[in-house]
């Protein structure tokens with residue numbers, strides 16, 4: 001698991017809130033039950049003393065300890081039985097004043113014997129998906145709804161083996177983590193497969209950010225003009241830190257000195273930290289060389305595996 005700090009802290013806060021809410025709800029049910037059944041309060045007072053009584057019994061020495069404890073247990077049970085009966089008689093369910101949990105397995109603690117509960121894992125994944133930038137695309141653009149039928153002849157074979165490669169990429173991540181450069185014309189599945197990878201890796205517990213080049217550069221630009229001393233982390237730092245960054249539509253941004261230096265910095269920083277990038281572009285290699293400087297292109301062609309997408313525009317098919 002390597003979710004972003006934001007994701008983890010948001011989910012932990014939600015779990016705290018949930019536990020507080022559980023208690024508040026239980027307390028208000030208790031108030032309602034006490035109001036209707038005053039005797040219940042007496043029983044609860046008696047029950048709350050059980051722990052002390054057991055301690056007291058054990059302090060009286062080993063002789064007859066078991067009997068003393070068994071007697072206490074019996075008393076305890078009959079109090080509980082009486083309690084349930086009273087609740088039922090008064091139109092409540094027997095467990096009306098118990099805590100109610102969304103997840104009974106971990107009682108909304110998020111952990112069972114120090115191990116993360118499924119409910120916490122799910123919550124982290126959901127939160128990470130929400131903040132991944134993939135948004136709406138996540139439901140419609142997975143591996144499961146990527147069709148090879150759109151590709152004809154040799155294109156189909158190429159795309160079939162490409163999809164296999166990308167599934168393997170997901171399976172081997174993060175032990176193996178290559179940088180990929182998706183190249184090809186419009187509407188042939190670059191964004192679709194990028195989203196599929198993001199989704200599959202987030203499900204595996206990796207932090208993945210998907211964003212268009214234009215939006216990424218806009219975030220860097222905004223950070224430049226934000227107050228550096230307000231203590232907040234720059235929005236763009238997530239692009240430097242996530243396990244996988246997917247930059248879509250490189251080349252559609254307005255290319256300026258600023259965006260070029262941003263891109264260089266982003267690629268270089270992530271390469272140094274061994275944090276992979278998947279980049280998509282419509283540009284051919286000549287256009288890439290023309291648009292970006294040597295320091296960028298030498299990295300793109302040296303450190304990225306080029307994945308050529310084939311086919312004709314699938315939009316609307």
Ligand SMILES: Nc1ncnc2c1ncn2[C@@H]1O[C@H](COP(=O)(O)OP(=O)(O)OP(=O)(O)O)[C@@H](O)[C@H]1O
Nearest residue numbers: 145146147150185186187188189190191192314315
């Ligand atoms: N093989 C496919 N199976 C199912 N849907 C596909 C396939 N290829 C493309 N699509 C759908 O067609 C639309 C366009 O595909 P996508 O966005 O992946 O294209 P792209 O290669 O990223 O194009 P662009 O370069 O214009 O961004 C999307 O809605 C996508 O889900």
Ligand SMILES: [Mg+2]
Nearest residue numbers: 190191248249
């Ligand atoms: Mg696209």
Ligand SMILES: [Zn+2]
Nearest residue numbers: 103106117119
């Ligand atoms: Zn749980």
